[in-house]
Amino acid sequence: MAGYDDRDGFIWMDGKLVEWRQANVHILTHALHYASSVFEGERCYNGKIFKSSEHSARLLRSGEMLDMPIPYTVEQINAAKEEVLKANGLTDAYIRAIAYRGAGDEMGVASLNNPVRLAVACWTWGAYYGDAKMKGAKLDIAKWKRPSPETIPCEAKASGLYMICTMAKHAAQAKGCSDAMMFDYRGYVAEATGANIFFVKDGEVHTPAPDCILNGITRQTVIGMLRDMQIKVHERHIEAHELAGFEQCWLTGTAAEVTPVGQIGEYTFEVGDITRRVATEYEALVRA
Template sequence: HESARLLGFKIPFSVAEIDEACRTLLKKQGFQDAYVRPIAWRGSEQMGVSAQNNRINCAIAIWQWPSYFDPAQKLKGIRLDVAEWRRPDPRTAPSKSKAAGLYMICTLSKHAAEAKGCADAMMLDWRGQVAEATGANIFFVKDGKVHTPTPDCFLDGITRRTVIGLAKDRGFEVIERAIMPEDLEGFEQCFLTGTAAEVTPVSEIGPYRFEVGEIAKTLMNDYSAAVQPKHAIAAE
């Protein structure tokens, strides 16, 4: 709903109604562990730049998605390229919305990374600061403290906020700050967070190397424990 507000339209269903529809779909498919993607978009009644008279369409897609990254590589830490494309200035696009149009540069960056044999890419923002990966937020560890970029030009993901909470529950200090590419040399660990990525350790970004350390492993296990359903939805 917040993304829709930022994009200038209103979703014609409440959060509770969408949540119930998601649960119904999961139950009908018999899925106990699945990826759920509600989407909303403007229709085609009015063609042109203006879309004021278009109806708002909604849909929900669900599918079983075992792992966003290769499971074996995930345990060793994935490799990231450094993207050529950058996250835009918030004054040029509604960067805090989960808008499909903003994923164009992410797709281009991920394709370029895969062509180099990497699993994903780290994106900088328009200022040259570290922002995120193409579809996940990024964290670093140094001296037992967790560092992550301030989400001022990219999506503050639900998984990101969840992992920050889990880290604090473990007593780890979490620092949200501006991170420059040269700062990576001093970090010991790195990991990504996202609905699909969950918590994924990173072993390499360009010339920088990281260990799959205890903090990354702990948060990966804590997150997995937090999201595993205690009771199968399909059996409700």
């Protein structure tokens, strides 16, 4: 496909559908210089956006945490997503809603007088990790750590928080890996660069407590599924040495969906029964 700036179609911007190639912002847009932006990634399956309202509500909460009130309601954001899907003729798509401080009266760190903008785009996007969804992704171990919640608004899906994720993923790809697993500031297992992580041991599931990472909507969905399956889930701090004892591993996220992991650094995992069952049932749920 063409680059993301050179495609046919429409993007919703501040209440209007704009031709794709004309959906631009000024070079002095505050968000470009100071990362004053929040976003959501969502998927539409068979014409239905999975957990659309939950994503829209989180977008608004993220804006509030960045002192950036977004001037739309959940219902208006939901309607914008439906409008852009219809305009582009898509029923199976990835959707990106982004709110950001635009260009305005201020161009320093402070930006209260600059307007908050909202845009929604959608496009077709297959498996985030390609064929790793079948055979298991290979992960590097990142040198960057997720920071303390005293230093960042870790519950916000804020663009600036992904800077170290980009660097970690670039380093992983240079080693032939699909992604990287990150530790947190205390040395506990945290997450991948854009997905939450789960492990299996002796028929039970272990996943990092979301006390300094984003508590993903897909993560919460999968935990609910596991409990419905009567599989015990431990949300806790996971130490590095425990990786050697886990039997299975997978990632969750809107883009990642449920992706098995076959290797993290020197540690290997099987794509076992629980992993396959979760992936299958998640696929059925989102297409129900």
